[in-house]
Amino acid sequence: MAKVRFRIAMSLDGYTAGPQQSEENPLGIGGTQLHEWAIPLAAWRAPHGLEGGEVNESTRVVEESLANIGATIMGRNMFGGHPGPWDAAEPWNGWWGVDPPFHHPVFVLTHHARPPLALEGGTTFTFVTDGIVAALELARRAAHGLDVSLAGGASTAQQYLGAGLVDEMEIHLVPILLGAGERLFEGVRELGGLELVRTVAAPNVTHLKFARR
Amino acid sequence: MAKVRFRIAMSLDGYTAGPQQSEENPLGIGGTQLHEWAIPLAAWRAPHGLEGGEVNESTRVVEESLANIGATIMGRNMFGGHPGPWDAAEPWNGWWGVDPPFHHPVFVLTHHARPPLALEGGTTFTFVTDGIVAALELARRAAHGLDVSLAGGASTAQQYLGAGLVDEMEIHLVPILLGAGERLFEGVRELGGLELVRTVAAPNVTHLKFARR
Numbered sequence: 001m002a003k004v005r006f007r008i009a010m011s012l013d014g015y016t017a018g019p020q021q022s023e024e025n026p027l028g029i030g031g032t033q034l035h036e037w038a039i040p041l042a043a044w045r046a047p048h049g050l051e052g053g054e055v056n057e058s059t060r061v062v063e064e065s066l067a068n069i070g071a072t073i074m075g076r077n078m079f080g081g082h083p084g085p086w087d088a089a090e091p092w093n094g095w096w097g098v099d100p101p102f103h104h105p106v107f108v109l110t111h112h113a114r115p116p117l118a119l120e121g122g123t124t125f126t127f128v129t130d131g132i133v134a135a136l137e138l139a140r141r142a143a144h145g146l147d148v149s150l151a152g153g154a155s156t157a158q159q160y161l162g163a164g165l166v167d168e169m170e171i172h173l174v175p176i177l178l179g180a181g182e183r184l185f186e187g188v189r190e191l192g193g194l195e196l197v198r199t200v201a202a203p204n205v206t207h208l209k210f211a212r213r
Numbered sequence: 214m215a216k217v218r219f220r221i222a223m224s225l226d227g228y229t230a231g232p233q234q235s236e237e238n239p240l241g242i243g244g245t246q247l248h249e250w251a252i253p254l255a256a257w258r259a260p261h262g263l264e265g266g267e268v269n270e271s272t273r274v275v276e277e278s279l280a281n282i283g284a285t286i287m288g289r290n291m292f293g294g295h296p297g298p299w300d301a302a303e304p305w306n307g308w309w310g311v312d313p314p315f316h317h318p319v320f321v322l323t324h325h326a327r328p329p330l331a332l333e334g335g336t337t338f339t340f341v342t343d344g345i346v347a348a349l350e351l352a353r354r355a356a357h358g359l360d361v362s363l364a365g366g367a368s369t370a371q372q373y374l375g376a377g378l379v380d381e382m383e384i385h386l387v388p389i390l391l392g393a394g395e396r397l398f399e400g401v402r403e404l405g406g407l408e409l410v411r412t413v414a415a416p417n418v419t420h421l422k423f424a425r426r
Contacts, residue, residue, distance in 0.1 A: 012384075012421075013398035014227040171225070173386075175409035175421065179402035185226035189392035196388035199419045201412030206419065208225075208388065 002143055003167035004136065006150035006157050007065045009034040009205075010171050011178045016154045019180040026080060026095065028181045034174050037205035038062065047101045057202035061209075065170055070143025072102055073135050075156035076110040079125070085112045093117060094125065105142040107135045109156060132159050154182045161185075164192035169210040215356055217349065219363035219370050220278045220383035221397060222247040222418075228394040229367045239293055239308065241394045247387050250418035251275065260314045270415035274422075278383055283356025285315055286348050288369035289323040292338070298325045306330060307338065318355040320348045322369060345372050367395045374398075377405035382423040 010016050011034060018028030027034065038044045042053030043062040081092025091114075094100060099120040106125050109132065117125040128135040139148045150160055160166050169191075171184075191210065198209040223229050224247060231241030240247065251257045255266030256275040294305025304327075307313060312333040319338050322345065330338040341348040352361045363373055373379050382404075384397075404423065411422040 012404075013396075013401070173421075175404075175423065177398055177401060177403055179398075183226075185390055185392075188226070188390060190390055191225075191388075196417070196419070199412070199414030201414070204409070206409070206412050206421065208386075208419065210388065 002070070002140060002145055003147045004150065004160065004165055005065075005069075005147050005168040005170070006152065006160070006166060007170035007172065008152055008154070008157060008184060009038075009174055010184050011174050011176050013177045013179065014183045014185060015178040015181040016152065016157075016184045017182040018178045021077070021182070023080065023082070028178075030176075030178050031181065033176050033178075034172075037172070037174065037203060057200055058205060058207065061170065061172075061200055061202070061207045065149075068147050069104065069149045070146025071104055071139040072106045072149045072151050073132075073139050073156065073160075074106060074108055074151040075153050076108060076112075077155070078151055078153045079108045079110075086114045091117075093119070096123075099123075105139070106151075107139050107142075109135055132156075132163060132165070136160075136165060154184045154186070157184060158186065158188050161188050161192060166192065166194065167212060169194055171208040171210070173206045173208055174204065175206070215283070215353060215358055216360045216380035217363065217373065217378055218278075218282075218360050218381040218383070219365065219373070219379060220385065221365055221367070221370060222251075222385040222387055223397050224387050224389050224391045226390045226392065227396045227398060228391040229365065229370075229397045230395040231391045232393040234290070234395070236294065241391075243389075243391050244394065246389050246391075247385075250385070250387065250416060262314075270413055271418060271420065274383065274385075274413055274415070274420045278362075281360050282317065282362045283359025284317055284352040285319045285362045285364050286345075286352050286369065286373075287319060287321055287364040288366050289321060289325075290368065291364055291366045292321045292323075299327045304330075306332070309336075312336075318352070319364075320352050320355075322348055345369075345376065345378070349373075349378060367397045367399070370397060371399065371401050374401050374405060379405065379407065380425060382407055384421040384423070386419045386421055387417065388419070 018031035021028040040054045043059045045053040080095050100123040103122040108127050114127040194210040197211045200207040231244035234241040253267045256272045258266040313336040316335040321340050327340040407423040410424045413420040
């Protein structure tokens, strides 16, 4: 059966974004440090249209995390832009330009209805206002048997974890402190049957894979 | 030069003890789960006077953490007992019985003066009321060139980390959530030059060693 998976970079003190997230600084103060291990990788660069790059212990983890995904779910904050109702005159269309790197249907959790947004390369954003279970049903159907990726942010991950709907979780543990910001496990008290099944030590990151045994 | 080292077990959500710590339940609710990986190890059992046990990837980490230590520093809460001034009539003498497993001088950070306590097997507890730097000076002198171990708890580790006085830190990352309790990095905003230098994947735990490069 198709799995619900998420992967997320987390600091040693448990943050997935620094404080004071904004349109200019979507990862918050210091938050870009969470992704520095990934940027040099060929496996990260290729889907972003960049040539070259490194191959190291992180490579297979990143490749695995990108493979076999048929649909993505993300929170409103990850899709980005302003809070509150959508601006019909100047709509926010995501961080990713006209050809986002998803190339499959993406479902955005929001409290504010909006028509679907079809961009280039097969990425469509559908805005879901009736909750995480409804979004998951839509995503499963759209994924045609492939897995559903929870792209984040922390709040989205927390809601699915709390509901016991996550089948696999890959934490990219980055050995730094952020000291403040958005905590991945805020308000989450158990892993819903997920257990550590693999640890990969890599430059500037430790990959911790959790799954149901 | 002798190093200041600490090792501590931490949950995936950053806790080193669960909520509601008490004399009956010193690790708080759920806190004993942080140490379940260690209990079966021969390397853990031997210093506690127990025979047998397992050898696995954690063994060398535990052995290393116990080797070359000449003195230990711990916080009042780790030494245990009641809060406030010491009870002269029925003094609390630690969790460890008449022959504690330290076998070297131990310095306890406290706000309440008390004469030194000499127990069997070479363990003496000295109660230090004038702060972490004074305790470290005493411990360094007592260690005779060997390393000084910070035994915990989280508050003691935070104070030494915050002051940039830690040379090595081994985090035993346990893949569970506690959801509440005492956070290792509460109020700590940087690692003071410590970098991840080794990752060891072991059954039910991932050992993350930090040191100055």
